[in-house]
Amino acid sequence: MKDKDLQVATATPAPRTRVQGRRGRPPKSAGPSGTSELILDVAEDLFSKHGLHGVSIRDVANEAGVDTALLHYYFGTKRGLFDAVVKRRSEILNIDRMASLDAYAREAGDQLTTEGVIDAFLQPLLYWGEKGGPGWKHYFALISQANANPVWGGETMARYFDTVIHRLIDLLKESLPGARDEDLYWAYHNLSGALTLTIGETGRLDRLSDGLCRSGDLKTAYTVMTRFAAAGFRAVCARA
Amino acid sequence: MKDKDLQVATATPAPRTRVQGRRGRPPKSAGPSGTSELILDVAEDLFSKHGLHGVSIRDVANEAGVDTALLHYYFGTKRGLFDAVVKRRSEILNIDRMASLDAYAREAGDQLTTEGVIDAFLQPLLYWGEKGGPGWKHYFALISQANANPVWGGETMARYFDTVIHRLIDLLKESLPGARDEDLYWAYHNLSGALTLTIGETGRLDRLSDGLCRSGDLKTAYTVMTRFAAAGFRAVCARA
DNA sequence: GTCTATAAGATGATAGAC
DNA sequence: GTCTATCATCTTATAGAC
Numbered sequence: 001m002k003d004k005d006l007q008v009a010t011a012t013p014a015p016r017t018r019v020q021g022r023r024g025r026p027p028k029s030a031g032p033s034g035t036s037e038l039i040l041d042v043a044e045d046l047f048s049k050h051g052l053h054g055v056s057i058r059d060v061a062n063e064a065g066v067d068t069a070l071l072h073y074y075f076g077t078k079r080g081l082f083d084a085v086v087k088r089r090s091e092i093l094n095i096d097r098m099a100s101l102d103a104y105a106r107e108a109g110d111q112l113t114t115e116g117v118i119d120a121f122l123q124p125l126l127y128w129g130e131k132g133g134p135g136w137k138h139y140f141a142l143i144s145q146a147n148a149n150p151v152w153g154g155e156t157m158a159r160y161f162d163t164v165i166h167r168l169i170d171l172l173k174e175s176l177p178g179a180r181d182e183d184l185y186w187a188y189h190n191l192s193g194a195l196t197l198t199i200g201e202t203g204r205l206d207r208l209s210d211g212l213c214r215s216g217d218l219k220t221a222y223t224v225m226t227r228f229a230a231a232g233f234r235a236v237c238a239r240a
Numbered sequence: 241m242k243d244k245d246l247q248v249a250t251a252t253p254a255p256r257t258r259v260q261g262r263r264g265r266p267p268k269s270a271g272p273s274g275t276s277e278l279i280l281d282v283a284e285d286l287f288s289k290h291g292l293h294g295v296s297i298r299d300v301a302n303e304a305g306v307d308t309a310l311l312h313y314y315f316g317t318k319r320g321l322f323d324a325v326v327k328r329r330s331e332i333l334n335i336d337r338m339a340s341l342d343a344y345a346r347e348a349g350d351q352l353t354t355e356g357v358i359d360a361f362l363q364p365l366l367y368w369g370e371k372g373g374p375g376w377k378h379y380f381a382l383i384s385q386a387n388a389n390p391v392w393g394g395e396t397m398a399r400y401f402d403t404v405i406h407r408l409i410d411l412l413k414e415s416l417p418g419a420r421d422e423d424l425y426w427a428y429h430n431l432s433g434a435l436t437l438t439i440g441e442t443g444r445l446d447r448l449s450d451g452l453c454r455s456g457d458l459k460t461a462y463t464v465m466t467r468f469a470a471a472g473f474r475a476v477c478a479r480a
Numbered sequence: 481g482t483c484t485a486t487a488a489g490a491t492g493a494t495a496g497a498c
Numbered sequence: 499g500t501c502t503a504t505c506a507t508c509t510t511a512t513a514g515a516c
Contacts, residue, residue, distance in 0.1 A: 069483070185452060185453045
């Protein structure tokens, strides 16, 4: 890691979701609440760009302006640091997503629509992607790459996200009476792939479309994804 | 890279696609045609599992049963080796995919369907994924991860794959009269994500569905993807 | 909590013999 | 083409001072 393409990750202003507030740590208002949070922000940025093996603890320590020994003091090993980065925001995200799905199910009653369920599932991601600042963008890029990793990606994703995804699939099943479980899972696989690519914001689409579309235009990305996926779910799950 | 989860990548028997034959190197029948091909096979396997930075040239040399100096002799630098791995099969794939799209366009004439175009685009991937052996599976997993990388992924993908994707989008445009370019690109973005996740075969779906669906069931994966994406394209591109 | 110092080993790359 | 030998550097991690 010799690149110098790094602007320090400023902290997230801990906004509330449209669904419910959150607790956890003492709400120290804004800014990295301490050195360990600063280290996490820097590590999150670097890991999201170069992967676990592409970043040394020296890179992180230098960029954070502290010594490597301090990283070991806080997180034990390099892998411990990486795991702490993944864990931090995924806990927030899971609470938000579950709350969003629950709120929609409550409001819609038996009038669930496939679009509505998918929208409720995606809203927290759109929210944090747009309003969470660079830290959340780095986190999403990191998750996007973890999801593509064949060795530890599958296990990591399962550990952190399976619960909320099962809740999603349950609601989708309600919105698609008679759908077979296999079809629901396969259809979700397609949505999951699109979502993974979206949160990565790799700029791939920008280049491909010669600037016509921008990866960073999350509002459009999520609007299109909802429409695309809802039609896809119906088509896949409709077969008698 | 300390893992020992590695079975040596046996070579691909250079099959022909259903669309057209291929040339290139002297068709030395089967097996790694030489030491450099063996090195590429091993590197492909390891890189696909641990990424560029997760594998040392010593790992590759040891697994291939040669000295590290030999890798430098053939490929110059570690990055040169990585690039050679990516390039090798992408050239084959591009020829196949372009030929498949051209053949479909010729056969269908002005009776193009969205399903038909997507199917023609995906067929070569299904073919090599099923019949290409472990080498092709490793290559696909590698591409899947490259596509998720925000630093060099976008550029790498663009360099190797944009031409054939533009051809795909042109044909999709024909099959969807009146579709706006933005909508076509955004819809493709969704298909691209699903495809990326599919070729990765990470086993994520297996765990999520508790064994009901298997990532390695490529026939089903591509069948569902075609149906899902065709409906998605129509829904996204239909808005007046 | 934060630093200095340092151990113990892995890494990419090259020169040169065969 | 393939190997031996080697360099200079970077790596993670720890012990212990402040």
